[in-house]
Amino acid sequence: MENVRTVGIVGTGMIASSMAVLTAGHGWKTVVFARSQRSIDRCMGVVDGFYGQMVERGLIDGKKAEICKSYIKYALDYSEMKDAEMVFESVLETTDAKYEVFEKLLENCPEIKAICSVSSSIVPNVLAEGAGKYADRILVAHPFNPPHMVPYFEICGADSTAAEAIEYACSFLEEMDRKPVVLKKPTPGFIGNRLQFALWREALALVEEGICDPEDVDTCLEYSFCPRYTSIGIFEHFDNGGLELNAATCRNIWPILSNRTEIPDVMKKLMEEGRMGARSEKKQGFYDWNNVDMKAFSERVTAPYWSMLSWNFPEKEL
Numbered sequence: 001m002e003n004v005r006t007v008g009i010v011g012t013g014m015i016a017s018s019m020a021v022l023t024a025g026h027g028w029k030t031v032v033f034a035r036s037q038r039s040i041d042r043c044m045g046v047v048d049g050f051y052g053q054m055v056e057r058g059l060i061d062g063k064k065a066e067i068c069k070s071y072i073k074y075a076l077d078y079s080e081m082k083d084a085e086m087v088f089e090s091v092l093e094t095t096d097a098k099y100e101v102f103e104k105l106l107e108n109c110p111e112i113k114a115i116c117s118v119s120s121s122i123v124p125n126v127l128a129e130g131a132g133k134y135a136d137r138i139l140v141a142h143p144f145n146p147p148h149m150v151p152y153f154e155i156c157g158a159d160s161t162a163a164e165a166i167e168y169a170c171s172f173l174e175e176m177d178r179k180p181v182v183l184k185k186p187t188p189g190f191i192g193n194r195l196q197f198a199l200w201r202e203a204l205a206l207v208e209e210g211i212c213d214p215e216d217v218d219t220c221l222e223y224s225f226c227p228r229y230t231s232i233g234i235f236e237h238f239d240n241g242g243l244e245l246n247a248a249t250c251r252n253i254w255p256i257l258s259n260r261t262e263i264p265d266v267m268k269k270l271m272e273e274g275r276m277g278a279r280s281e282k283k284q285g286f287y288d289w290n291n292v293d294m295k296a297f298s299e300r301v302t303a304p305y306w307s308m309l310s311w312n313f314p315e316k317e318l
Contacts, residue, residue, distance in 0.1 A: 099130030
């Protein structure tokens with residue numbers, strides 16, 4: 001990957017800001033395109049905050065943080081990323097917004113080898129329809145937030161995407177200590193969210209059926225099998241236990257698992273009461289968040305990932 005000269009990032013939201021921390025922290029010249037100076041200022045603040053957390057954790061010192069940030073350039077014109085060979089698109093989740101980005105990339109960036117959309121819901125074939133001659137370079141590279149902390153990426157190409165573009169994107173992500181997985185075909189929710197929301201549906205069913213409270217589900221997850229899956233995979237686990245026992249358990253449990261396709265009443269009731277979660281006006285959902293130390297909660301969210309953040313940070317300013 002030493003031939004990568006410039007990484008382009010289109011967008012200034014949380015994902016885009018985190019991606020800039022990731023690419024700059026690995027020594028790639030990074031150009032972040034923004035629509036306004038206000039967006040640039042907001043993005044810079046988020047980037048500063050992320051590097052500040054690394055300093056607090058002792059991963060780098062203040063000087064090294066400033067070196068990393070020197071690799072980021074903020075731009076109001078696409079021509080600033082004319083040398084980009086890798087571009088991450090992170091704009092609004094609409095085809096119009098994404099097609100506009102692709103058009104600008106066609107006009108300004110002749111060196112592109114892969115355009116990675118971080119889209120979570122628009123399938124690659126639809127993206128490729130608005131990519132013109134870059135349809136062979138379009139793919140989805142779906143991260144989990146924040147991508148500089150969570151190493152997993154889901155890669156999925158369109159029918160028109162060249163194998164070389166997918167290989168290039170995977171190599172680039174691996175060079176940045178990420179763990180990309182290539183899907184054989186697109187599916188809503190990709191791998192991670194299909195698994196996460198299958199678990200969420202069953203968690204809701206347990207509460208709605210009066211079997212337990214939300215706190216009980218969370219205690220189960222935190223102190224039973226979830227920690228196991230930070231060091232081994234689910235296929236490894238059940239393979240190791242034996243498929244005969246596993247099949248018997250499947251026969252007993254699968255018939256009673258939830259298969260509902262609508263939002264359950266227990267969730268509808270909370271929403272009707274305006275209890276929309278931690279960030280709502282009432283600051284209530286399944287939990288009451290009014291007196292919760294949100295900084296401490298945020299630290300709990302990121303705690304499992306800090307051990308995965310061991311990069312070769314750049315040694316001198318760009």
